[in-house]
Amino acid sequence: MKVLIPISGGINSAYAAWRWLSETSHEVISVHFKESNWSDTDIQAGEDAGIAVKDWLKANVRDFTWLSPVSVDPIAEEKLPIRNRVTIEDSKGNASLLLNRRNKVLTIAKDNSCDGIVSGYSLENTSTDRIWDVREHSSKVSWSGKNFYGGASDIEFESPDPFPSRTDTGTFLENLSGRFEQYEALPSALRDLVYKGTFKDDIDMCWRRGTWDAYEKFSGTGAEFDQWMAEKSFAGKWRPNAFDASKVEGDGYFYRNNPITWLKALRDGGYNF
Secondary structure, X not given: OEEEOOOOOOHHHHHHHHHXXXXXXXXXXXXXXXXXXXXXXXXXXXXHHHHXXXXXXXXXXXXXXXXXXXXXXXXXXXXXXXXXXXXXXXXXXXXXXXXXXXXXXXXXXXXXXXXXXXXXXXXXXXXOOHHHHHXXXXXXXXXOOOEEEEOOOXXXXXXXXXXXXXXXXXXXXXXXOOHHHHHHHOOHHHHOOOOOOOOOOXXXXXXXXHHHHHXXXXXXXXXXXXXXXXXXXXXXXXXXXXXXXXXXXXXXXXXXXXXXXXXXXXXXXXXXX
């Protein structure tokens, strides 16, 4: 069959593309999306990384079709809670950018007669409800028979659409691999090319830098670190904890349970995982 695999330049999409190109003989089409909510520096860095990942995969795995990069702009600002039933204003995010990206993915898949779409959706992404918001939105483009596949799970699904309800974690979400398991699985040359995001100088104000710092101090595997992160951020099988006030950092559930707070506590406590 023919599948569309977007490559952002980050770990998740690089892993999805590498797996499908390495482990299947399916025809692959790929494209890079330029996110308008990023800074100009991040947009360029992401595009450069996406092209570098594409070039490495073509040279070291097998050839595939690469389309011109596509810009993704919000359709119209629409703020929705990070998690269903969470109403704190600061915990809301703009869903319209993801909706437009999803619609463009499906349009490109249809225009190129693809049978399915391979997503980099991974364990850490399940900490929010955003994918459900987008999939259920009234302005979404129809799937029209396109199969959905996850690069972070088994390549072949019995069902073309494995997503459970918002309230049921299900075996699909629980068995998703995460960013650091995927990072360790990639060939070392490909690991060197992926985009990790922009880090702020002050680690106390940068959850991305804090996350990589914690990973480097962690004594276990990337998969074990992903599970530790999932429990702290209420992802995967820990999703229901977002509604347990005794487990939430601060006055309510913020994005990934406010990782700046619990990563700082980890550092202050001497990295006692």
